[in-house]
Amino acid sequence: MKRDPIYGIMAEFDSAQALIDAAKLTHEAGYKKIDAYSPFPIEGLAEEVGFHHDEVPLVVLIGGIIGGLTGYAMQYWMSAVDYPLNIGGKPPHSWPSFIIITFEMTILFAGISAVFGMLALNGLPMPYHPVFNVPRFALASKDRFFLIVFSSDKKYNPAETRRFLESLAPRSVSEVPS
Amino acid sequence: MNPATANHLDLTAPPVVKKISQRSLVVGVIFSVAAVAGIFAFPNGRDQFYRAYLLGFMAWLGVALGSMAILMIRHLTGGGWGMVIRRILGAAMRTLPLLALLFVPIILGMKTLYVWARPLDAIADKHLREHLEDITKTYLTTNGFFVRAVIYFAIWNLLSFLLSMWSKQTDHGGAPDNTQRFKAVAGPGLILYGFTISFAAIDWVMSLDPSWISTIFGLVILIGEVLSAMCFAVVVERILFNYKPMSEMLKPDFVHDHGKWMLAFTMVWAYFNFSQWLIIWAGNLPSEITFYLNRLSGGWGSIGLVLAVFHFAVPFAILLSRPFKRDIRKLVWLAVWLLLMRYVDLFWIIEPNFSKTLSLTWADVVVPIAIGGFWLAYFFRNLGALPLLPAYDPSAGEVLEPAHE
Numbered sequence: 075m076k077r078d079p080i081y082g083i084m085a086e087f088d089s090a091q092a093l094i095d096a097a098k099l100t101h102e103a104g105y106k107k108i109d110a111y112s113p114f115p116i117e118g119l120a121e122e123v124g125f126h127h128d129e130v131p132l133v134v135l136i137g138g139i140i141g142g143l144t145g146y147a148m149q150y151w152m153s154a155v156d157y158p159l160n161i162g163g164k165p166p167h168s169w170p171s172f173i174i175i176t177f178e179m180t181i182l183f184a185g186i187s188a189v190f191g192m193l194a195l196n197g198l199p200m201p202y203h204p205v206f207n208v209p210r211f212a213l214a215s216k217d218r219f220f221l222i223v224f225s226s227d228k229k230y231n232p233a234e235t236r237r238f239l240e241s242l243a244p245r246s247v248s249e250v251p252s
Numbered sequence: 253m254n255p256a257t258a259n260h261l262d263l264t265a266p267p268v269v270k271k272i273s274q275r276s277l278v279v280g281v282i283f284s285v286a287a288v289a290g291i292f293a294f295p296n297g298r299d300q301f302y303r304a305y306l307l308g309f310m311a312w313l314g315v316a317l318g319s320m321a322i323l324m325i326r327h328l329t330g331g332g333w334g335m336v337i338r339r340i341l342g343a344a345m346r347t348l349p350l351l352a353l354l355f356v357p358i359i360l361g362m363k364t365l366y367v368w369a370r371p372l373d374a375i376a377d378k379h380l381r382e383h384l385e386d387i388t389k390t391y392l393t394t395n396g397f398f399v400r401a402v403i404y405f406a407i408w409n410l411l412s413f414l415l416s417m418w419s420k421q422t423d424h425g426g427a428p429d430n431t432q433r434f435k436a437v438a439g440p441g442l443i444l445y446g447f448t449i450s451f452a453a454i455d456w457v458m459s460l461d462p463s464w465i466s467t468i469f470g471l472v473i474l475i476g477e478v479l480s481a482m483c484f485a486v487v488v489e490r491i492l493f494n495y496k497p498m499s500e501m502l503k504p505d506f507v508h509d510h511g512k513w514m515l516a517f518t519m520v521w522a523y524f525n526f527s528q529w530l531i532i533w534a535g536n537l538p539s540e541i542t543f544y545l546n547r548l549s550g551g552w553g554s555i556g557l558v559l560a561v562f563h564f565a566v567p568f569a570i571l572l573s574r575p576f577k578r579d580i581r582k583l584v585w586l587a588v589w590l591l592l593m594r595y596v597d598l599f600w601i602i603e604p605n606f607s608k609t610l611s612l613t614w615a616d617v618v619v620p621i622a623i624g625g626f627w628l629a630y631f632f633r634n635l636g637a638l639p640l641l642p643a644y645d646p647s648a649g650e651v652l653e654p655a656h657e
Contacts, residue, residue, distance in 0.1 A: 135572070162536065170533050173526065 081204035081252035082224040083235050084211070085244035090116045093219035096242045097122040100221060103238060107227035111205070111220040133191030134184045141183025145176040204252045222250065261652065263639035266495035273632035280625025287619045299606070300615040302361035307602050308620030309358060310457065311480070311595055312627045313351050314473075318481025319344035320412060321445050321474075322513075324438035327415075327431075332650035333509030336501050337485045339641065340492075342419055343634035344481065345412045350630045352405040354623060358456070359398060368392045368462045383463055392459055400455055404448045411441045422642035429646055449474050460605040464543045466532070472524045479517035480594045483587035486510050488635070490584035497640055501651045504578040511577025514587065518571065522564040547600060551610030555600045563593040595620065 087093045090112060097110050101124050110123050149172045153159070158166040193199070205211050205222065214220050221244075223235050232249075239247050287304075291297040319341040326334025326341075334341075362369045368388050375381040384392075414437050418430040450470025458469050466472075489510075492498035532540045547556055567586055576582050599616065641648055 131574070162534065170530050173530070 078225050078252060080225045080232065081207075081250040082222045082230075083232070083239055084205065084208055084220055084222040084248050084250050085239040085242060086210060086213075086246045086248075087219040087221065087244055090114075090119075090219060092243075093221060094119055094122055096221050096239075096244070099242060100223065100238075104229050105223050105227050105235075106229075107224040109222050109224070111211070111214040111222070113215055113217060113219075129195055130188060130191050133195070134188045137187025137191070138180045138184035142176050142180040144183070145179025146172055148179075149175055204250050207251050208248045210246065210248065218245070225252075261497050261500055263497050263641050263643055265636045265638075265640050266492065266498075268491070268495060269632050269636040272491070273629050273636065276625050276628035276632060278625075280622055280627075280629055283618050283622035283625055287615060287622045290614050290618060294614065297615070299364055300613045301619060302357070302364045303603065303606055304613065304615035304617075304619035305357055305361065305623070306365060306456065307595075307598055307616060308623040309351075309354060310473075310598050310602070311620055312354075312623055314477035314480045314594065314598075315484045315627075316344050316347045316351055316481075317408065317445065317449060318477035318479070319485065320348075320408065320415070321442060321478050322481055322485070323415060324411075324441045324445070327434035327438035328442075330647060331509070332503075332647075333506045333513075335641065335645070335647050335651045336498075336503075336506045337489055337510070338419070339638055340485045340488045340635065341481070342416060342638070343631055344484065346416055346634045347627055347630050348405070348409050348412050350627065352409065354626075355401060355405065359401070362394065362397065366392075366459055366462075368459060369394055369397075380463055387462060392462060397455055400451060404452050407444055407448055411437065411444070415441075419642055419645075420638065422645040422648075423639055425644055427644040431646060446470075446474065449477065457601060460602065461543065463539055465540065466528050466543070468524055468528045468531075472521075472528060475517060475521045475524055476594055476597060479514070479521055480591060482510060482513045482517060483590045483594075486514070486580070486584055486587035487591070490580050490587075492640065493580055501641065502580065506651075507580045507583060508574070508578045511571060511583050514583075514590065515568070515571035515577070518564060518567050518590070522568070546604045546608070550604075550608045552600065552604050555596065555610065559593065559597055559600060563590070563597060567593075 085096065087096060093110055093112060094116065097108065097119060100108055101122060106124060108123050110119055112119065150167060153172075154167040160166075161168075161171075164171070205220075210218070211220060221239070223230060223239065229235075236247055236249075287301060291301045294300060322334070323338065323341040323345060326338065358365070367375070368384050369392075372381055372384050372388065375384065415434065418433050421427045422430060450473075453470045453473035457473065458464065458466070486507075489498060489502055489507075493502050529544065532544060535541075546552065567590055570576060570586060576586075599612075603611070603616070641651055643652075
């Protein structure tokens with residue numbers, strides 16, 4: 075597969091508010107494949123870059139259900155099938171005593187699903203990312219705010235997109251090589 | 253400058269509050285007459301009346317005390333979710349003097365309700381009689397019951413008085429910042445609430461079966477109370493949402509938080525009840541298991557199943573949905589449902605002490621509604637007496653600023 079030599083165009087801003095406003099205008103201008111980078115989480119920014127559907131809860135729910143079923147099935151097999159023991163005269167398949175482990179396994183699987191689901195959906199770990207080809211991008215971990223329009227966007231046009239980003243009064247605009 | 257006047261928002265409660273108060277009073281009077289008529293109309297009407305009275309009293313006391321607990325949690329944690337319902341919780345809390353008065357019939361009906369308050373010679377069961385001869389000399393005495401009740405109500409009303417007094421001060425300009433005072437009372441207050449409600453639950457409910465002991469029982473009652481209170485606050489905020497100023501103040505983020513509380517309390521309710529059940533079921537001791545044997549036989553088992561499914565499983569599954577929790581128009585229906593389930597839960601805890609088979613008497617329905625009528629009349633009167641938001645509280649801004657979207 076042939077890769078586009080240009081990953082996108084990136085604009086640098088001074089404040090969180092400037093980034094939110096720029097993201098909003100860019101999204102409204104019709105650019106759909108955009109992303110934003112900031113040194114700290116900014117409330118409302120995800121919505122402005124067009125990110126609405128968080129799929130982690132669904133992954134957690136599925137993980138939790140699988141965990142619960144696994145926990146119950148495991149205990150059923152151990153206590154009622156493989157090695158039945160008479161405990162306090164209770165039947166080998168005594169559901170009340172299975173509930174705690176079932177609950178714990180639900181929480182364990184849900185928790186693990188949350189972590190790995192989040193990593194998978196974010197595409198992590200990612201040893202190489204083109205945005206770091208811009209030297210100034212190192213400031214995104216410090217005190218600068220970045221907005222990128224990806225070259226894969228339908229509306230992307232090297233000259234026009236650059237002109238548009240410059241109209242948002244950024245501190246700098248750079249092309250990101252992939 | 254006061255943010256309320258900046259937004260031109262009148263914070264007084266809408267007139268509908270007064271109307272509901274008056275109608276509740278009418279309902280209270282009519283159902284009281286019906287309840288008193290029931291005492292004479294049925295052969296054991298007196299017995300039925302007192303059982304139902306205890307049920308109704310515990311149900312409405314739960315809303316008032318739970319509101320006080322949630323209010324104290326808010327004082328410790330802060331947050332707009334608590335500011336927006338603060339005056340609803342406060343109005344419910346300030347019904348505690350009425351509830352102290354409503355406790356008088358339980359004192360009067362003590363001998364009817366509690367086996368340990370009656371002469372012990374009449375008890376046929378030898379083991380129970382010997383057990384009671386011991387315990388009625390030390391803890392379960394008539395005077396002790398009375399004195400402890402006075403102490404509980406004194407503590408609750410003192411907490412309520414302090415929290416209300418400081419809250420009222422922040423309705424006017426130039427008010428002191430009472431945040432630290434609230435914190436200083438709310439922390440110890442929550443601990444005091446935990447202890448007093450545990451003792452009260454033992455005295456008023458657990459002692460109905462004096463041979464039965466469960467150390468988590470106080471917490472079972474406590475969590476039911478805070479769940480009732482959160483559901484009640486959601487219902488009242490829904491009513492007020494039709495009018496200004498609540499229509500301006502109540503944002504989806506706050507409703508979302510109220511839904512999260514309902515989910516958390518529903519889960520803790522199930523957790524405490526299951527813990528009690530698991531330990532007693534596993535131990536299977538004659539002195540403990542009778543509680544569940546009585547409640548799982550003679551038709552009572554079906555009520556237990558209803559509770560497991562409709563007090564926990566179904567509300568839990570529904571409350572997992574984020575859009576559902578954010579929409580007050582939907583959330584309110586689950587809140588109403590859970591309030592009904594709270595009644596069923598208390599019914600299932602109290603009534604099997606008196607009846608081996610499932611029976612719902614005329615009094616079980618009429619008396620809780622009668623108490624509720626008076627309680628709601630007083631609650632809505634309290635709600636109308638103060639603005640719906642203490643405008644000069646430092647955190648009032650969170651509620652008054654416009655929504656993000």
